[in-house]
Amino acid sequence: MNTKRKKQRGAGRRLKALLRNIDGIRPFVRTNDATEYFHVPCGGFIDSRRTRGKIKTEFIEKWIDTTIRFIERKPEDLPFCRVVAMIRTPCLWESQIIIFYDEGYYQTFFER
Numbered sequence: 001m002n003t004k005r006k007k008q009r010g011a012g013r014r015l016k017a018l019l020r021n022i023d024g025i026r027p028f029v030r031t032n033d034a035t036e037y038f039h040v041p042c043g044g045f046i047d048s049r050r051t052r053g054k055i056k057t058e059f060i061e062k063w064i065d066t067t068i069r070f071i072e073r074k075p076e077d078l079p080f081c082r083v084v085a086m087i088r089t090p091c092l093w094e095s096q097i098i099i100f101y102d103e104g105y106y107q108t109f110f111e112r
Contacts, residue, residue, distance in 0.1 A: 011052065015055050015058060015059070018041065019058075022063065028099070036099040037096055038096060038098075040092065044093045046093050063087060067084075070099065080101060082100040
């Protein structure tokens with residue numbers, strides 16, 4: 001029995017495209033809504049069992065850095081604004097960045 005995993009082709013190229021798409025996310029566009037959601041802008045390759053841990057780590061670091069960038073650029077004129085990063089393991093493709101504009105919705109969101 002061969003326990004060696006087959007190599008995933010194009011993982012570096014896909015990672016570069018994913019990181020470029022994450023940089024293209026523009027927050028604070030729909031401030032009149034209660035929330036603004038940003039999902040992982042790629043296909044499911046990040047969840048493949050063939051994807052190396054180094055690539056997954058680089059994605060997670062970029063996702064957290066993007067959340068920090070959003071927090072630093074929060075508009076001062078908003079009455080309430082919270083930025084939250086949700087990283088779901090082992091299904092990284094389901095990770096999200098959520099921006100809350102309504103305090104009541106923010107308080108009840110985590111009770112679900």
